[in-house]
Amino acid sequence: MIADHPATLSGWGLFNPAQCRLAGPRSLLELTDWLNAPRNGHVIARGLGRSYGDAAVNENHAVADLSALTRVISFDAQTGVLHAEAGLSLLQIIREYLPRGWFPPVTPGTQYVTLGGCVAADVHGKNHHADGSFFAFVDELELWTPARGVLRCSRASEPGLFRASFGGMGLTGVILTVKLRLRRVESAWILGGARRLRDIHHAMDVLDADASPYSVAWIDCQAAGKSAGRSVLLTGQHASAEACRAARKDVFESPAREPVGIPFTGPSWLLNKFTVTLFNTAYYSLQRETENGLQHFAPFFYPLDGVRDWNRLYGKRGFLQYQTVFPGETARAAMPGLIDRLAHSGRASFLAVLKRFGPGNDSPLSFPFAGYTLALDIPAAPGVEDFFRELDDWTLRHGGRVYLAKDSLLPPQSFRAMYPRVEEFQDIRRLVDPRGMLSSSLSRRVGLG
Numbered sequence: 001m002i003a004d005h006p007a008t009l010s011g012w013g014l015f016n017p018a019q020c021r022l023a024g025p026r027s028l029l030e031l032t033d034w035l036n037a038p039r040n041g042h043v044i045a046r047g048l049g050r051s052y053g054d055a056a057v058n059e060n061h062a063v064a065d066l067s068a069l070t071r072v073i074s075f076d077a078q079t080g081v082l083h084a085e086a087g088l089s090l091l092q093i094i095r096e097y098l099p100r101g102w103f104p105p106v107t108p109g110t111q112y113v114t115l116g117g118c119v120a121a122d123v124h125g126k127n128h129h130a131d132g133s134f135f136a137f138v139d140e141l142e143l144w145t146p147a148r149g150v151l152r153c154s155r156a157s158e159p160g161l162f163r164a165s166f167g168g169m170g171l172t173g174v175i176l177t178v179k180l181r182l183r184r185v186e187s188a189w190i191l192g193g194a195r196r197l198r199d200i201h202h203a204m205d206v207l208d209a210d211a212s213p214y215s216v217a218w219i220d221c222q223a224a225g226k227s228a229g230r231s232v233l234l235t236g237q238h239a240s241a242e243a244c245r246a247a248r249k250d251v252f253e254s255p256a257r258e259p260v261g262i263p264f265t266g267p268s269w270l271l272n273k274f275t276v277t278l279f280n281t282a283y284y285s286l287q288r289e290t291e292n293g294l295q296h297f298a299p300f301f302y303p304l305d306g307v308r309d310w311n312r313l314y315g316k317r318g319f320l321q322y323q324t325v326f327p328g329e330t331a332r333a334a335m336p337g338l339i340d341r342l343a344h345s346g347r348a349s350f351l352a353v354l355k356r357f358g359p360g361n362d363s364p365l366s367f368p369f370a371g372y373t374l375a376l377d378i379p380a381a382p383g384v385e386d387f388f389r390e391l392d393d394w395t396l397r398h399g400g401r402v403y404l405a406k407d408s409l410l411p412p413q414s415f416r417a418m419y420p421r422v423e424e425f426q427d428i429r430r431l432v433d434p435r436g437m438l439s440s441s442l443s444r445r446v447g448l449g
């Protein structure tokens with residue numbers, strides 16, 4: 001049987017690294033043997049560690065790294081249904097299946113995520129308003145559970161456990177395999193446009209009216225007063241092969257180059273209010289407005305993947321993300337207030353992203369619901385905990401909630417108020433894990449045990 005070893009782990013934000021015991025199985029058999037071995041402590045699964053906080057961290061307990069479990073079990077070239085081990089990444093899926101005309105139906109802003117991580121966080125993309133979250137495209141999961149062994153679950157079999165696993169942050173079981181329906185596409189290109197929007201109200205109005213399958217607004221959070229929330233809106237759809245050929249593009253062109261790396265961890269002052277303001281002002285002012293231009297899928301979906309380890313630019317203390325969603329009814333009051341709080345806090349958000357969400361699904365801890373979501377990256381400077389409490393209060397007051405895959409600080413009482421179906425989730429969990437073997441630093445912090 002494989003052995004685990006001590007390792008210091010953190011999330012993508014590099015905030016609060018913790019001592020864990022890490023196991024790296026090379027096969028499903030090695031993984032299940034290791035999971036079935038008697039142990040006293042807790043266990044949580046980890047994919048590529050792209051959740052920002054402590055969701056895939058288990059201080060003083062065990063972490064199963066599934067990133068080597070990337071075997072494709074089957075692929076149906078008629079329906080696009082891919083059955084694969086949960087460690088397979090979206091990057092690997094795109095490399096293999098895009099040249100054959102298939103693309104992930106929902107993708108977060110990085111390809112360096114595993115199928116298991118996408119299910120556990122029930123990830124959303126720039127098309128949530130049109131297509132929903134990852135849940136909508138998954139037909140079946142194989143789940144290892146402490147009390148009932150390996151279970152096959154779907155909408156027809158073990159439906160409660162199936163649903164709870166989306167957004168369940170690894171607490172309903174270790175996902176072994178996933179059956180995902182890929183999307184048929186004609187090219188590797190996106191037909192879309194860019195448009196400057198003068199403030200947050202303008203941004204929400206335009207997002208509301210826009211019919212593109214993919215849309216996102218990059219907000220300049222340093223702009224204050226009348227320009228607060230000014231942004232650049234990017235919209236798009238998968239381009240037809242004909243449009244690519246007309247523009248003399250290689251229809252399934254692969255990304256031009258490997259990402260450049262950051263060779264060292266930056267000093268903590270690198271991303272300060274001054275440099276961030278400079279970057280945001282330049283990004284807003286230099287953005288060319290376009291309509292119906294062709295852009296390769298990689299910079300459109302994954303602009304940050306162009307720089308490997310960009311998280312190290314934040315320095316040793318790391319950074320945190322605050323992603324919140326507000327319902328449509330309160331968003332117009334809540335968003336300007338949130339941006340205003342950030343502007344007056346003296347803190348800089350290098351990246352701020354606004355998206356529209358369509359209706360949520362029936363998974364008790366799935367994050368998205370109809371409204372608008374804003375994500376802010378904030379350096380881990382002194383006082384950040386108090387600032388996040390202030391943002392939590394604002395979020396709660398406007399009926400919003402925080403995304404667990406991005407979270408590092410949410411306290412239990414706020415978590416419960418934001419996720420009213422916690423007890424339903426816990427009831428499902430108790431059926432498969434009555435002793436609470438599956439637990440992470442995040443689950444203990446937010447009071448999920």
Ligand SMILES: Cc1cc2nc3c(=O)[nH]c(=O)nc-3n(C[C@H](O)[C@H](O)[C@H](O)COP(=O)(O)OP(=O)(O)OC[C@H]3O[C@@H](n4cnc5c(N)ncnc54)[C@H](O)[C@@H]3O)c2cc1C
Nearest residue numbers: 047048049050051108109114116117120123124169170175
């Ligand atoms: C640059 C960037 C952009 C992002 N953009 C978006 C976005 O647009 N939309 C969005 O929704 N998210 C976004 N994210 C967050 C990311 O998609 C999620 O955190 C995702 O869960 C990360 O996948 P991972 O494989 O790295 O999982 P990890 O970070 O390793 O783990 C995340 C959670 O999944 C659980 N998990 C992982 N594998 C398994 C498994 N096999 N079985 C059971 N549980 C498992 C872990 O226990 C943990 O709770 C972004 C992250 C980054 C770094």
